[in-house]
Amino acid sequence: MMFNKWSRSWELPGGVIESGESARECAIRELYEETNQIAADVALMGLMKFDLQPSFHGPERTEYGALYYAKLDVVRDFVENDEAAKIIWWNGITDIGDIAIIDRKLIEFV
Structure with missing residues (x-):
């Protein structure tokens, strides 16, 4: 999970598709831009429709969006950026805010 500087909440890395991508x-x-992690293996988990x-x-x-699951061969140090203040490896149970x-x-879904 990454802590988004703008929304002040934890979220999954993600974003908008760039032209030709x-x-x-x-x-x-x-994933790389927001967490400094390099995905070794990526699997499509599903497609979604959001009414926001x-x-x-x-x-x-x-x-509309696509949800991917990534495996990492190496966990790299986090580098703070314009969007993410920090990252954590969350177990899905602990209260993180x-x-x-x-x-x-x-x-x-993951």
Whole structure:
């Protein structure tokens, strides 16, 4: 889990696909950019449709996403960046504070 500096909550690494990029490539890139981890093996867990309420990201809208599971050969040191203040390896049980609602649901699929 990464602690998002903007939302002040824990969430899974993720983001928006860049031009010419596949969903898989996006997942690998976002994991690296936000956590400094390099995915050794990536598996598609599923596709999702989200009906999102208005937020600082914009008005009410529908978005689609892909959920990936990554294995790491090596755990690299975290490097703080514009989006993530820190990362943790969460067991799914320990109270770590606020976790984005959407990410609580996504974790159920992994």
